[in-house]
Amino acid sequence: MHLRWRCRRPFGLFRDEEGFTTVGMALALLITLSLVFTTAQVYRVTSASADVQDVADAAALAAENQVAEFMIVVRACDAVVLTLSLTSIVVTGLGVAALCTPVTAPASEALLKAGRDVAKARDSFAEKAAEGLNRLQKALPFLAAASAAHVASANNGGPMNASYVALAVLAPAEGEPIEVGGMEGAHALADRAEAESEDIKRAGEQAEQAAEEANACKERAFRRDCGDEPGYCMSERARTLAGLSGGDNPRFNSVDAWSFSVPLERARAYYVKRLAVEAPQGSSTEERARSALRLRFYRFATAELGRGxxxxxxxxxxxxxxxxxxxxxxxxxxxxxxxxxxxxxEGEGGPVMHAWSGCPAAAGATGMGSIAQMEQGGYSTCSECGFTASSMGKVAAASTSIDNGFEYHYEAVAQAADEYEQARAKLDPLARKVKEKAGGLFDECLDLLRQVSSKRIDAAPPGRYGAVVLVANTSAAPTSTGFASGFVHEAGSLGARAAVSAATLLDEGSDEGKNVLNSLLDGLKDKGGAVTGALGVVLDCWSGLLSAYLEGQDAIGRVLEGAVDALPFASASGLGSWAASAFQKAVAALGLEPAKLGALKPVLVNSAHVAGADDTAFSARFLAVKAQAVAHPLASTDLFSSVVTSAEAAAIEGIASLDGTVEIASVQLFGDGGPEIPLTIALPQAARDAAADLVSSAADAVRSVYAQVTGVRTWE
Incomplete structure (x- = not known):
């Protein structure tokens, strides 16, 4: 029955009730394959067209990277200028400090001259660096164009046989002139230091002599007070004779920690104790009289020392x-x-004076008197106590005349104190003179440090806002290139494709800027390593400041400390240590901020952001054309041709002055005979290989894109 049903229908052999017909299946497969290959071809064409955007992005990064490299050079030059400025002032300050002591004075002349020489080297380098950087930044549009063209041409060939041309435009196309002021203040400081040098040096020498005398007196007093322990001295005698101990009888191991107030306080405590414990050493009248006189002497000594x-x-x-x-x-x-x-x-022979009221013969005394009255009035001598003027005179005579007496050592300290005061009377005015003159120069150093810390090299180069790159693939390849298929009809060839990209700079933590300084330091070590003495200190200062350029104030402190340690500033007068410390404190008050030496990294951004930050005619024209392209994409075939000419003119300026390398400047310390360290920049390979007409050729190629699209060459 089922078979009869198929026979009654003419097409029963080609279909059934449960599936597709055989023809339908074939058509479906053909259509599907056609859609797949058509889609693939569309993807292929789209990808080939989109490749130009990738190339444009890479070219934009390459172009802006030239600006980033330029800024590294600028910051390296800034490092040299700043550190040379600081070195000049630091060395001059060290020269002033060296004037303060006879030991370091011979180095002062070399240091002051070196400070002046470094200032001249700094000014020379700054002038040449400004010229070299200005020359280099004029060439930046060409360097950017060369790099962009090099990257574009490196992408030629491939499956679609691409042929790329690129034209980079920096925004802005011109940089601001770089200017660096001179160090007029440094030369004036050196003049004043040299003018004051003889007075400071002479006063320092005289102060040193007076200080040596004063220190000898102080050393002698220290030994007589407690420095000769366990031998005879004030501290030993006080402990032995009066049992004085603890805080009343301190002992010092060094004169540096000791002062003249120590023996004065020790003597006060000693006589207070002797007064409290005094007792006769026997029962005889003579001994009791001597004890009474000792009490009177101790009481007198206590009162006297109270005046001290x-x-x-x-x-x-x-x-x-x-x-x-x-x-x-x-x-x-x-x-x-x-x-x-x-x-x-009253006695038979006239009035009699007694040593104390306890004298057996003093009973019934009619009055009181003094030793002066006794000598003036012809008094008789007491038969019991034998009191005379010499009785009191002998109380301290023995202990003052021999070294086992406390008074012997106290008197030595008192005499040393008198001599120390006389030496200080000569020393202190001389020291004040040195400090006033040197301190004034240190203040000038600080003022000058503040001035030069703001005289830095900064740049606003071409491309500081970014780079806009115009790229075109001028190869007219068949659309089926690399993907021929019978499912898709050959539809001619792909015409010229064009794209725009832009890049700007972003701060990046990188060692590239440090590497420039390290190479400069290597040159400094190679050419200046043989320099010794005061000039070696100068080179060490500059080298230290360069190597620690990023650390700001802390670095200056460490470098200055090393320079101070390299000179023998210790002196009897202490003026050397004072000068070194005063200068270090002056520099510490500067508060220098760390420098910025990190590399800048090019990053892709919307071209409207770059052009929008710039107010030049090119950027304004570019924004207008871009806005027209967005509003009327089919009518904007002159996107490139309307802005290329102004870009071409900016890029070719400065090409003639370029060769394989550019010497920015050189540092020559200590005049013609000193080491010379050049700062030379090697141009990128793309710039060295480029012909002088590179930019014009690229501009012509980009302009030709318009002719390929419209068939009309625009005359500009």
């Missing part, structure tokens, strides 16, 4: 060490001689 003082600062010394009498004659010049403290009785 020590006022000492870094710049002055004023002290009073009362001298205690060591014999009868000296006693007569003290209050012991005129003190009315001795009982007087």
């Amino acid at each position: 003082y020590v006022h000492e600062t870094e710049d002055s010394f004023d002290a009073l060490f009362p001298h205690l009498p060591k014999n009868t004659d000296e006693m007569r010049a003290t209050a012991l001689y005129t003190e009315v403290a001795y009982p007087v009785t």
Whole structure:
């Protein structure tokens, strides 16, 4: 029955009720294959057309990279200018500091001259660097165009037999002139330092002599006070004779930690203790009389030392060490001689004066008198105590005359204090003179450091906003190239394809800027390594400042510390250490900020952003054309031809002055005989290989794109 149904239908043999007909299946497959190959061909054509955009992006990055490289050179030149400025001032300041001591004074002349030479080298380098950088930035449009063209041509060939041309335009096309001021202040500072040098040097020498005398006095006093322990000295005698200990009897191991106030306080404590513990050493009247006189002497000594003082600062010394009498004659010049403290009785031969009221013969005393009255009135001598003027005079005589007595060492300290004060009276005015003159010069150094820290090399080069690149693939390849197929009809060839791209610069943490300085440092070490002495200090300063350029103030402090350590600033007067410290403090007040030496990295951006940041005629024209292209894409076939000519003119300027390398400037320290370190920039290979008509050829090729599209060559 089923078979009969098929026979009744004419097309029953070609279809059934459960599937597709055989013809339908074939048609479906053919259509599907045609769509697949058509889609693939469309993708192929689209990809071939889109390749020009990738090339344009790469060319834009290459063009803007030339600006990035230029900025590295600018920052390297800035490093040289700034560090030479700082080195000149630092070396001049070191020269001033060296004037302050006789030991370092011979190096001052070389340092002051070196400071002036470095300032001249800095000015020479800055002038040449400004000229070289201006020359190089004029060539940047050409370098950018050459790099873009090189990258574009490197993508020629391939499956579609591409032939790329590119024209890079920097925005803006011109840079601002680079100018660097001179260091007039450095030369004036050197003049003033040299004018003051003889006065500072002479005062420093005289101060050193006075300081040596003063230090000898202080050393002698220190030893007599406690430095000779465990031998006889004030501290040992105070401990042995009075049992003085602890804070009342301190001991110092170094004169540097000791001062004259120490023996004065020790003596005060000693006599207070002796007064408190004094007792007769026997029961005889003579011994009891000597004890009474010792009490009076200790009481007198306590009062005398109470008048003493020590006022000492870094710049002055004023002290009073009362001298205690060591014999009868000296006693007569003290209050012991005129003190009315001795009982007087009437004897057969006239009035009699007694050593103290406890004398057996002093009972019934009618009054009190002094030793002066006794000598002037012809008093009789007491038969019991035997008191006379010499009795009091002898109290301190023994302990003052031999080294086992406390007064012997105290008197030595008191005499040393007097001599120390006299030496300081000569030293302090000389030291003040040195500090005033040198300190004034250090203040000028600080003012000049502040000035030069703002005289930096900065640049606003062509392309600082970015680069716009116009790229065209002028190869007219058949659409089926590399993908021939019978499913798609040959539809002619792909015409010229064009694209626009843009790039700008972005800060990037990179060592590329440091590498430039490292190469400069290598040259400095190679050519300046044989320099020694004061000039070696100069080179070390500059080398240190260069190597630590990124660290700002901390780097200057470390470099200055190293330079100070290289000179023997230690001196008896302390003026060398003061000068070094004062200058370091002056520099520390500068507050220099770290420099920026990181590399700049080109990144792709919308071309409207680059052109929009620029106010030149090219950018304005480019934005207008781009806006027209967006609004009327089919009518904007002159996208390139309307802006190429102005780009061409900007790019070819400065080409004639270029060769394989550009010497920006050279550093020549210490005049013609010193080491010379050049800063030379090698041009990129693309620029070295490019012919002088590179830019014009690229512009002609880009303009020809319009003719290929419209069949009309635009005359501009």
